[in-house]
Amino acid sequence: xxxxxxxxxxxxxxxxxxxxxxxRLGARVSYAEGICSQHAxxxxxxxxxxxxxxxxxxxxxxxxxxxxxCAEHGVKLTAFGAGTSIEGSALPIFGGIxxxxxxxxxxxxxxxxxFDVTVEAGVTRIALNNHLRDQGLFFPVDPGADATIGGMASxxxxxxxxxxxxxxxxxxxxxxxxxxxGREIRTARRARKSxxxxxxxxxxxxxxxxxxxITEVTLRLHPIPEVISSAVCSFETIEGAATxxxxxxxxxxxxxxxxxxxDIQMRAVNLWSKLDYPExxxxxxxxxxxxxxxxxxxxLVEELSSGNGGGAFAWSSLPEERSRLWKARHEAYxxxxxxxxxSSGWATDVCVPIGRLADCISETKHDLATCSVPATIxxxxxxxxxxxxxxxxxxxxxxxxxxxxxxxxxxxxxLAMDGTCTGEHGIGIGKQxxxxxxxxxxxxxxxxxKRALDPHGMFNPGKIFAPx
Amino acid sequence: xxxxxxxxxxxxxxxxxxxxxxxRLGARVSYAEGICSQHAxxxxxxxxxxxxxxxxxxxxxxxxxxxxxCAEHGVKLTAFGAGTSIEGSALPIFGGIxxxxxxxxxxxxxxxxxFDVTVEAGVTRIALNNHLRDQGLFFPVDPGADATIGGMASxxxxxxxxxxxxxxxxxxxxxxxxxxxGREIRTARRARKSxxxxxxxxxxxxxxxxxxxITEVTLRLHPIPEVISSAVCSFETIEGAATxxxxxxxxxxxxxxxxxxxDIQMRAVNLWSKLDYPExxxxxxxxxxxxxxxxxxxxLVEELSSGNGGGAFAWSSLPEERSRLWKARHEAYxxxxxxxxxSSGWATDVCVPIGRLADCISETKHDLATCSVPATIxxxxxxxxxxxxxxxxxxxxxxxxxxxxxxxxxxxxxLAMDGTCTGEHGIGIGKQxxxxxxxxxxxxxxxxxKRALDPHGMFNPGKIFAPx
Numbered sequence: 001x002x003x004x005x006x007x008x009x010x011x012x013x014x015x016x017x018x019x020x021x022x023x024r025l026g027a028r029v030s031y032a033e034g035i036c037s038q039h040a041x042x043x044x045x046x047x048x049x050x051x052x053x054x055x056x057x058x059x060x061x062x063x064x065x066x067x068x069x070c071a072e073h074g075v076k077l078t079a080f081g082a083g084t085s086i087e088g089s090a091l092p093i094f095g096g097i098x099x100x101x102x103x104x105x106x107x108x109x110x111x112x113x114x115f116d117v118t119v120e121a122g123v124t125r126i127a128l129n130n131h132l133r134d135q136g137l138f139f140p141v142d143p144g145a146d147a148t149i150g151g152m153a154s155x156x157x158x159x160x161x162x163x164x165x166x167x168x169x170x171x172x173x174x175x176x177x178x179x180x181x182g183r184e185i186r187t188a189r190r191a192r193k194s195x196x197x198x199x200x201x202x203x204x205x206x207x208x209x210x211x212x213x214i215t216e217v218t219l220r221l222h223p224i225p226e227v228i229s230s231a232v233c234s235f236e237t238i239e240g241a242a243t244x245x246x247x248x249x250x251x252x253x254x255x256x257x258x259x260x261x262x263d264i265q266m267r268a269v270n271l272w273s274k275l276d277y278p279e280x281x282x283x284x285x286x287x288x289x290x291x292x293x294x295x296x297x298x299x300l301v302e303e304l305s306s307g308n309g310g311g312a313f314a315w316s317s318l319p320e321e322r323s324r325l326w327k328a329r330h331e332a333y334x335x336x337x338x339x340x341x342x343s344s345g346w347a348t349d350v351c352v353p354i355g356r357l358a359d360c361i362s363e364t365k366h367d368l369a370t371c372s373v374p375a376t377i378x379x380x381x382x383x384x385x386x387x388x389x390x391x392x393x394x395x396x397x398x399x400x401x402x403x404x405x406x407x408x409x410x411x412x413x414x415l416a417m418d419g420t421c422t423g424e425h426g427i428g429i430g431k432q433x434x435x436x437x438x439x440x441x442x443x444x445x446x447x448x449x450k451r452a453l454d455p456h457g458m459f460n461p462g463k464i465f466a467p468x
Numbered sequence: 469x470x471x472x473x474x475x476x477x478x479x480x481x482x483x484x485x486x487x488x489x490x491x492r493l494g495a496r497v498s499y500a501e502g503i504c505s506q507h508a509x510x511x512x513x514x515x516x517x518x519x520x521x522x523x524x525x526x527x528x529x530x531x532x533x534x535x536x537x538c539a540e541h542g543v544k545l546t547a548f549g550a551g552t553s554i555e556g557s558a559l560p561i562f563g564g565i566x567x568x569x570x571x572x573x574x575x576x577x578x579x580x581x582x583f584d585v586t587v588e589a590g591v592t593r594i595a596l597n598n599h600l601r602d603q604g605l606f607f608p609v610d611p612g613a614d615a616t617i618g619g620m621a622s623x624x625x626x627x628x629x630x631x632x633x634x635x636x637x638x639x640x641x642x643x644x645x646x647x648x649x650g651r652e653i654r655t656a657r658r659a660r661k662s663x664x665x666x667x668x669x670x671x672x673x674x675x676x677x678x679x680x681x682i683t684e685v686t687l688r689l690h691p692i693p694e695v696i697s698s699a700v701c702s703f704e705t706i707e708g709a710a711t712x713x714x715x716x717x718x719x720x721x722x723x724x725x726x727x728x729x730x731d732i733q734m735r736a737v738n739l740w741s742k743l744d745y746p747e748x749x750x751x752x753x754x755x756x757x758x759x760x761x762x763x764x765x766x767x768l769v770e771e772l773s774s775g776n777g778g779g780a781f782a783w784s785s786l787p788e789e790r791s792r793l794w795k796a797r798h799e800a801y802x803x804x805x806x807x808x809x810x811s812s813g814w815a816t817d818v819c820v821p822i823g824r825l826a827d828c829i830s831e832t833k834h835d836l837a838t839c840s841v842p843a844t845i846x847x848x849x850x851x852x853x854x855x856x857x858x859x860x861x862x863x864x865x866x867x868x869x870x871x872x873x874x875x876x877x878x879x880x881x882x883l884a885m886d887g888t889c890t891g892e893h894g895i896g897i898g899k900q901x902x903x904x905x906x907x908x909x910x911x912x913x914x915x916x917x918k919r920a921l922d923p924h925g926m927f928n929p930g931k932i933f934a935p936x
Binding site: 111112113114136155158162169179186187188189191192194196199203207223225246249250251252254289290292293296353355356385414418419423425426431434435439440441442445448451453464 | 579580581582583584604623624625626630634635637638647651653654655656657658659660661662663664665666667668670671673674675679690691693694714717718719720722756757758760761764819820821822823824851852853882883886887888889890891892893894895899902903906907908909910911912913914916917919920921932933
């Protein structure tokens with residue numbers, strides 16, 4: 001929670017808008033500095049300002065009411081889920097209303113035979129999986145934080161098992177969205193696939209709330225595997241680790257997870273999670289399937305690892321051991337901050353074609369060698385996606401400048417390899433110039449779409465691209 | 469090739485446009501009735517008219533030239549691939565230029581380490597797989613016809629192995645597209661995943677050429693499995709067949725293909741392909757993996773089948789046997805026409821949540837029982853997607869009306885089950901009313917997007933929705 005928040009003097013809402021909000025929503029509208037301040041902070045380093053009001057919506061009807069009111073009064077509107085965005089996507093940088101979706105947290109419809117579930121946007125991924133467990137189903141997408149499903153859809157989130165199960169792009173079957181004119185539309189039906197018109201679902205997935213407010217999400221689910229087995233293996237080199245995973249994919253081994261952590265990240269994880277892994281480049285694996293299938297996968301991957309300079313596999317087959325291992329992985333960000341007490345986090349991510357991943361990580365390690373700030377690398381090898389996490393002194397501008405320059409070089413390196421400036425964090429505030437470097441005139445098309453669907457720039461202004 | 473083509477008198481192109489085309493493209497512009505007529509026909513039953521000209525583009529620069537010329541002169545422009553659309557998506561129903569992409573058939577860049585390939589839009593799926601085979605890679609999406617990759621992207625095509633490998637939605641990593649203002653944009657980089665701005669790739673996938681002209685496509689590839697094994701199994705009931713597949717998915721068995729053919733389709737296939745399968749509801753399976761994995765999958769699926777009234781498995785492990793089996797499946801449409809020599813084909817498809825598939829097929833069989841026209845059912849069980857194929861007498865209007873009414877009831881049935889009016893054929897001309905029934909005001913959003921990206925309605929007018 002490091003955002004620099006500017007305290008704006010009092011509510012900037014038109015009096016008529018404020019009266020209508022108070023009348024309809026009562027105590028579920030707040031102008032209190034404490035509440036507003038909570039909605040002006042994010043996990044990382046972006047400056048923001050306070051929203052003029054926070055509305056806690058409890059139903060689609062209330063979302064429609066707020067959207068229409070904002071349209072009528074020219075008020076900006078930014079949706080807020082769990083506040084775990086990495087690129088400041090939920091910060092109300094132009095004020096207006098922060099629409100808190102966390103009370104829209106009902107699980108509406110589990111269709112076990114169809115392997116899907118429909119939830120309100122404010123349900124979190126952990127709450128969803130707790131609900132599903134008894135039915136033998138799970139929802140695989142797992143960004144580190146316990147984000148809301150609406151927020152995850154809006155930032156096209158992914159996580160550790162995208163290599164097997166895909167990202168939010170593959171997970172979302174359908175959405176309900178309130179549009180700028182205050183109508184709720186449905187982007188698709190629940191069928192697994194459809195060729196019916198433009199793909200509205202994927203237009204809203206990753207739009208970071210700039211085109212409408214997601215109220216409901218229908219997600220694909222998967223059967224909980226019969227056998228789950230995790231392993232940790234240390235490597236002499238980054239190339240050896242990356243090559244192991246690429247070879248496994250070439251052989252068609254259906255890895256469920258294949259995470260890379262560099263030596264410094266391993267040191268941070270050991271300290272933070274009280275573990276004692278070797279402090280070398282390490283792969284965290286997970287295998288899903290029947291016993292026979294998992295045994296076969298494991299034997300093949302152990303053989304590949306040993307051919308690429310990997311050490312012995314440390315196994316975790318008990319659920320509590322596996323939880324401990326993956327909790328350590330998911331807390332990599334906090335572990336990095338733990339290397340330097342009092343530091344602020346800066347997280348970035350890029351994604352490259354997987355054949356280039358070893359090069360991209362190696363060159364980045366080389367670039368980080370002279371960095372004056374603790375910096376760790378971890379990532380999703382099977383996707384070609386990795387993170388660099390910096391632990392900065394918030395009061396030393398030279399460190400921010402140094403990290404900004406490193407981040408710019410990282411993005412340029414990924415783009416030169418035909419990769420993307422962000423695999424899973426989004427553009428938000430921080431990567432708008434990078435988006436133009438990446439897609440050039442394609443960004444003009446995005447602007448055309450934005451103007452067509454949100455002509456007055458009401459939704460989440462200042463994200464993805466600067467307001468017109 | 470059944471389209472009813474109206475011969476329009478001479479070229480309707482403005483003289484200046486015609487002169488510019490002739491000057492730049494010479495013999496690669498044609499106004500000949502024979503050529504124009506070939507570009508005004510489709511696989512099924514939609515009326516069309518001749519284009520005013522056919523242009524055979526050989527480069528992106530030529531596509532840009534044609535787009536700018538059409539924009540300048542107010543000429544309509546419809547891209548044409550292999551002409552295998554089922555819903556008339558490539559028919560130039562408002563005349564103008566038919567832009568034949570079949571000579572843009574270069575395979576530009578195979579990245580074996582990254583499991584991707586970039587091709588020009590006119591490459592066909594069979595040509596691509598022939599090119600890839602030596603590198604141990606394949607491109608899985610297989611609609612029956614040998615369609616172009618550009619056409620398959622535009623209709624969001626899928627086929628028999630979408631249950632394992634996904635559809636064009638999952639297969640397309642990136643596109644190059646010429647937009648209405650004559651610029652070529654790139655929708656994404658080659659990274660496996662990205663959270664960089666709006667998902668332009670998925671906006672063009674399935675847009676049926678109404679938003680721009682796709683010139684290049686980057687596709688995900690897969691390693692050719694170590695072992696491929698196919699099997700055919702007859703069932704006493706449709707429910708037994710569908711339940712077998714659903715249970716297999718619940719167990720996490722990674723079926724590569726699971727196709728259902730009803731008793732009449734089996735009779736048609738036996739006659740057409742000179743086979744002697746039992747003429748009962750039948751599943752065609754394919755299993756991919758290592759020997760151990762395939763053995764395990766097969767044992768499990770045989771056990772499930774036998775518990776659901778399935779007969780003995782007939783196996784095809786030799787490549788030539790498998791090719792024969794899948795060729796028979798892919799020719800199901802022609803086999804149905806073969807039931808009635810001289811007939812015209814009418815093909816439709818719907819897709820429902822998989823738990824509803826057995827009900828949807830059963831009710832449809834019941835509805836077809838009194839149909840005066842031969843009608844067969846086949847489909848992709850693991851996706852919830854199936855086809856009804858009718859063999860009509862083209863000269864008997866009462867038969868067309870009967871089939872139209874059956875199709876309307878089929879669509880209503882699928883929508884009532886929260887399914888879609890088309891799983892893989894597209895909207896084209898034939899399902900525009902169904903699209904509105906399916907998504908209601910969501911279609912207004914599509915129109916907003918169409919107007920934003922193609923303000924003068926140049927691209928493929930009259931498809932997905934009627935012109936404004």
